[in-house]
Amino acid sequence: MRVRNWGNIGAGVFDGGGVRVRGCTHCQWFWLQGDFPLTTVDGVYWGVLGVLVAINSVWGVGERNEEGEEPEQKVDAARCAGKLSLKTVSTFVFLGLMWSFWSSDSVSEWVGMMKQAGTSGAGEWLLLLGGLAGLYVVLVVLDVLEAKGWSPFFEERGMSFTTVASRTGLMALVLVGVGMPQVYERAGEDAASFIVSLQESRLNARDAAIEERGYYEGLMDNRGYTSQLSWSQQQQAPEEWAPIMESDLVKPGEGVLMYELLSGYTGEFKNAPFVTNEWGMRDRPYRLEKPEGVYRIALLGASYEQGAGVADSSTYENVLEDLLNAGEPGRYEVMNFAVGGYSPLQNVPVAENKVFGFQPDAVMYALYSTEERRMLMQLENIVQEGRDTGYPFLQELIVKSGAKAGMEASEIRARLKPFSQDILRWSFERIGEACRAHGVTPIALFVPTTRETGGIDPEWYGILSKMVEDAGFTLINMEGAYGKHKTDAVQLASYDQHPNVRGHRLIAERIYNELKARPTLVPLAADTPVAQE
Numbered sequence: 001m002r003v004r005n006w007g008n009i010g011a012g013v014f015d016g017g018g019v020r021v022r023g024c025t026h027c028q029w030f031w032l033q034g035d036f037p038l039t040t041v042d043g044v045y046w047g048v049l050g051v052l053v054a055i056n057s058v059w060g061v062g063e064r065n066e067e068g069e070e071p072e073q074k075v076d077a078a079r080c081a082g083k084l085s086l087k088t089v090s091t092f093v094f095l096g097l098m099w100s101f102w103s104s105d106s107v108s109e110w111v112g113m114m115k116q117a118g119t120s121g122a123g124e125w126l127l128l129l130g131g132l133a134g135l136y137v138v139l140v141v142l143d144v145l146e147a148k149g150w151s152p153f154f155e156e157r158g159m160s161f162t163t164v165a166s167r168t169g170l171m172a173l174v175l176v177g178v179g180m181p182q183v184y185e186r187a188g189e190d191a192a193s194f195i196v197s198l199q200e201s202r203l204n205a206r207d208a209a210i211e212e213r214g215y216y217e218g219l220m221d222n223r224g225y226t227s228q229l230s231w232s233q234q235q236q237a238p239e240e241w242a243p244i245m246e247s248d249l250v251k252p253g254e255g256v257l258m259y260e261l262l263s264g265y266t267g268e269f270k271n272a273p274f275v276t277n278e279w280g281m282r283d284r285p286y287r288l289e290k291p292e293g294v295y296r297i298a299l300l301g302a303s304y305e306q307g308a309g310v311a312d313s314s315t316y317e318n319v320l321e322d323l324l325n326a327g328e329p330g331r332y333e334v335m336n337f338a339v340g341g342y343s344p345l346q347n348v349p350v351a352e353n354k355v356f357g358f359q360p361d362a363v364m365y366a367l368y369s370t371e372e373r374r375m376l377m378q379l380e381n382i383v384q385e386g387r388d389t390g391y392p393f394l395q396e397l398i399v400k401s402g403a404k405a406g407m408e409a410s411e412i413r414a415r416l417k418p419f420s421q422d423i424l425r426w427s428f429e430r431i432g433e434a435c436r437a438h439g440v441t442p443i444a445l446f447v448p449t450t451r452e453t454g455g456i457d458p459e460w461y462g463i464l465s466k467m468v469e470d471a472g473f474t475l476i477n478m479e480g481a482y483g484k485h486k487t488d489a490v491q492l493a494s495y496d497q498h499p500n501v502r503g504h505r506l507i508a509e510r511i512y513n514e515l516k517a518r519p520t521l522v523p524l525a526a527d528t529p530v531a532q533e
Contacts, residue, residue, distance in 0.1 A: 041110075045102045081143030089136050105410035112414030119418070181484075241270055241496065244303070244340035249274065255390040256345050258381055261306075270309035270496070279354075282306050283317070283336040290333075290359040295523065297334045298355045298440075300347045300431070301366035302374060304447065304499060304507075305338030309492040314501045319508035324524065335360065343375035344427030349390075351431045362441040362522060365431065365473065367464055368449055369457035372420050379423070380412045393426055425467050432471035443521065444473035447507060450491040450499055453482045474521060481510040 104110035177183055184195040244250060249269060250259040263280040267273075277285045290296050299305055299317050307315035317336045324332035335358060337350050347365070355363060379398075382389060386405040389395055403415040435442040446465060448456045456479045465475050482490045483506060490503035499507065515522050 077144050077147040081140045085139035109410035109414045272309050275312050281336050295332050296360040297362045298360040299336050299364050301338035302342045303340035306340045308498045316504040316508040323512045343378050345375050348427050348430045352434050356438045363435050364443045366445045366447050369460035383412050428467050428471040442473045444468040444475045447478045450487050450497050476514045482506050
């Protein structure tokens with residue numbers, strides 16, 4: 001019966017998953033930058049693994065010296081398989097914990113993450129333990145079957161070249177066929193979305209959060225990046241591609257509003273014209289009093305709605321207004337209150353203190369699967385500056401979390417994260433209550449990012465959709481807004497995931513058609529929906 005070597009498995013994973021890639025990265029960094037970015041996390045991680053590999057190697061040598069050549073004898077296959085499988089599952093769990101440690105920005109962040117995991121419910125623990133138990137049973141069964149001379153896997157060493165090539169070629173043809181639109185589109189919408197998602201390179205959730213922080217705060221910390229994120233960061237933005245809060249377009253704000261757009265600004269942002277009106281909106285001029293016979297929609301959101309790298313007239317808010325007024329010019333006004341980087345936390349005071357003075361008939365909130373990331377980023381900055389949010393609910397949660405100015409950013413985020421969904425829920429409820437108090441129709445748009453052309457994040461869609469519906473919003477799911485276009489065709493640049501002109505137009509057309517399909521939501525003229533690409 002074959003014996004799986006615990007230490008060799010570990011060493012193989014370390015070599016393939018870390019030593020060569022990470023070591024090479026550090027060496028290149030040293031020669032290019034003149035320093036060696038070895039952190040406490042790096043030292044602890046490699047120190048622990050090095051000690052364990054050394055112990056296992058010495059142990060293995062000792063066992064071989066004692067036993068010598070293993071004599072042929074009858075062994076208890078089930079007992080041997082159970083022992084071997086237990087070692088394998090234990091190694092898997094250990095490596096998973098070590099990988100989570102190495103992926104953390106600091107020891108305190110990892111400790112905070114582990115504490116948060118410890119608060120999981122009984123159902124989540126049962127699911128984890130059940131999964132590990134299932135893996136253990138499968139490994140035992142496979143080992144016993146293999147000991148009896150049967151294996152579910154092909155032993156290529158005993159096959160002819162023709163047989164191996166034929167089987168490999170057949171599988172390749174099957175994969176090519178499944179990947180063709182003419183085939184997977186017949187499998188149903190869910191299956192088609194899943195197959196399309198496999199054809200695109202995507203960042204995992206953590207790297208997406210790092211990239212988003214990098215965009216908004218100009219952070220280029222390559223420590224802990226996976227290869228996909230490292231590759232994406234090789235194509236860095238030009239120097240003038242500054243985050244909105246580092247540009248001359250903004251002024252300091254108060255409370256949770258860290259910054260606001262200047263009013264009456266004329267200039268450029270990301271190599272495109274950027275003009276704000278007298279009210280500090282990136283939009284056309286509007287009067288404070290609503291003209292008679294005009295239907296007003298106030299748009300809340302973040303950078304997608306504000307627009308980046310496209311002309312003022314190309315933002316999807318302006319394109320939507322043009323579509324609405326195609327049949328009867330001047331009847332609709334879509335007012336853009338969005339600011340890049342804003343989260344639900346910032347949109348609460350925007351709605352309560354700015355929007356309703358313009359007497360809107362509807363408030364349209366654009367939300368994304370990234371709402372939590374932006375909210376935590378903004379709240380982290382608020383804590384670091386020691387700002388008074390102006391909201392007792394938020395102040396109490398910050399105190400309860402233990403997050404304080406002077407802590408590392410990663411520790412502040414780790415302490416605040418357990419309260420993130422409470423803050424998101426509170427934000428939507430505040431905006432919904434304000435809409436009802438002013439007799440305004442609240443509408444929520446769940447918009448896919450340009451990285452979600454194959455389908456939106458189902459987990460966050462489920463969480464956020466329930467929150468906004470509970471808060472009284474009518475939800476419109478915008479999944480598939482980009483049609484059959486893939487990420488490269490609708491994003492601004494390889495280093496900027498914001499929509500380009502085509503992306504903005506597709507979003508506007510989708511909103512227009514969704515409103516046409518809901519005539520009781522927003523009163524629209526009875527012309528036909530626009531055709532989308």
